[in-house]
Amino acid sequence: MAAGFWPRIRRYYLAGLLVLAPTAITLWVAWNLFRFFDDIFGKWLRARGVSVPGLGFVLLNLLLLLLGWLATKLLGRRVFAIWDRLMARVPLLNKVYATLRQIAELLLGPPREGSFRRVAVVEYPVPGSYAVGFVTSIESGEAGDKLGAKLCSVYVPKAVNPITGYLLLVPEERVRYLDMTPEEAMKMVVSAGALVPPAKK
Numbered sequence: 001m002a003a004g005f006w007p008r009i010r011r012y013y014l015a016g017l018l019v020l021a022p023t024a025i026t027l028w029v030a031w032n033l034f035r036f037f038d039d040i041f042g043k044w045l046r047a048r049g050v051s052v053p054g055l056g057f058v059l060l061n062l063l064l065l066l067l068g069w070l071a072t073k074l075l076g077r078r079v080f081a082i083w084d085r086l087m088a089r090v091p092l093l094n095k096v097y098a099t100l101r102q103i104a105e106l107l108l109g110p111p112r113e114g115s116f117r118r119v120a121v122v123e124y125p126v127p128g129s130y131a132v133g134f135v136t137s138i139e140s141g142e143a144g145d146k147l148g149a150k151l152c153s154v155y156v157p158k159a160v161n162p163i164t165g166y167l168l169l170v171p172e173e174r175v176r177y178l179d180m181t182p183e184e185a186m187k188m189v190v191s192a193g194a195l196v197p198p199a200k201k
Contacts, residue, residue: 033060034057034060037057037059037060037063038059040059041059118134118135118177118182119132119133119134119135119177119178119180119181119182119184119185120132120133120134120135120152120154120175120176120177120178121133121176121178122154122156122168122170122174122175122176123174124156124166124168131156132156132178132185132188132189133154133155133156133157133168134154134155134157134182134185135152135153135154135175135177136153136154136155136167137152137153138152138153138172139153143169144169149171149172150171150172150173151169151170151171151172152169152170152171152172152175153167153168153169154167154168154169154170154175155167155168156168157186157189158189159189159190159192159193160189160190160191160192162186162189162190179199179200180197180200181197184197185197
């Protein structure tokens, strides 16, 4: 009885942590963002005896709408393109920024052809073992010319931490496309395979 008690307690504790952690982190980030934006005008207004409940929430959403509006305009696209080029020149930060941007486009962006929009399984790392990945390109490039094969670029993210992973150049005929969405595949990767989407008929 006692031998099985502590393993169960540990399993329950870890299960509870997995349930609580994503919610707690999300609420913590949201709360700090609300406080930051509330302090922009909130302190100034409160010093004059004016209190506006939810001011941080309103300002955050207005900022998101403004950025979204700018991103759809020619001038805004140019500004953001300049910002992307500047971030690409900052050592270390450029890799983190580029990866987070791609993940954000994957999770939040509209469906489109190209990067991260197709999910596939490839044989990796040994024959008979398979990994879930994202087809990022179907252009063979120089590697395909040298090998005389049609290659696909497949990004295989690491479980739990999808920011890091491996780039595989896989012959097109050995790439098996899946019907699951990129969002479902990302959930599967982040959960280390615990959240497996059902097969689509």
